Amino acid sequence: MSGWQTHATRTAYENAWIRVREDDVTRPDGSTGVYGVTEVRHPAVFIVPVTDNSEVLLVRLFRYTIGRDSLEVPAGGSDGQDLLVAAQRELREETGRTAQTWTRLGRVFSLNGVADAPAEVFLARGLADVGGGSLEEEGISEVLAVAWDDVLRMVRTGEIHDSETISCLMLAGLELGRIG
């Protein structure tokens, strides 16, 4: 039992990617109020692509929201697709690669104080460069293959500052025996 009660819910804002829902709630302490929840339309998919040389593929793109470049693992919205299919599509679009082996690493939630934003995380191995990416369309300026130790260094120095990318790297590191 969570102790929360929801009495009414309404859409306060929406666009093609997010919806803000306002719920009239009674909190566990008995007080009443409004809880605003930002929902993403569909779960996101995140892919940690690892080459046969144990490098991680990262993409560099400008993030309008935060006004700066970001180095990230490939990711995107699932657009209502099966999550593995969506992950395969995003990997192809953002890096021009396909993968032979897909491993589901788990589901994580971002900004859970204000948002319902689930992300399914996959490890992709056995990569083949088949082209056919749409990097420009995706806003990607560069695809880098980075050795694991350098990836960790970039997390530590802040060169990688995307929170979801860092949590995906943790999940991948555990799966690959690089962490723990």
Add this chain to the structure above:
Amino acid sequence: MSGWQTHATRTAYENAWIRVREDDVTRPDGSTGVYGVTEVRHPAVFIVPVTDNSEVLLVRLFRYTIGRDSLEVPAGGSDGQDLLVAAQRELREETGRTAQTWTRLGRVFSLNGVADAPAEVFLARGLADVGGGSLEEEGISEVLAVAWDDVLRMVRTGEIHDSETISCLMLAGLELGRIG
């Protein structure tokens, strides 16, 4: 140069915690459109508290947004305070602990496809249990001291599913020499 142009901006939604901003933009490819950005009011602070026995303090709380319990490192909004002061306050409120040594681990950004949600991450060591927490008010049902290996296991099994907590653990692991 990012290649993006912003022509106008307006507030489309706001509550006490978030604001959704809609910008009229020209994208790098020359097309025009509206970019909706969810902004948190103030940067968040995240604290990885590590005991003298190398355990990590985690809090368990129900997250209304995602409808489930979550195991997380202490965190909260900075409410316009100095970020270190805010981190010290959150640690005290959520665990009843103070810390002798504070190390800034960096700044990460969550959900940067749709949000401007920065978080400042701190490592807190030399902990003292001084009480004075307001766990019930914060919705926290339990404070746990978890050995590092068990923390990693809980990330791997999905028992820890908060994305920011996982990225904070990565940053702490690197700083403590547990990772890398």
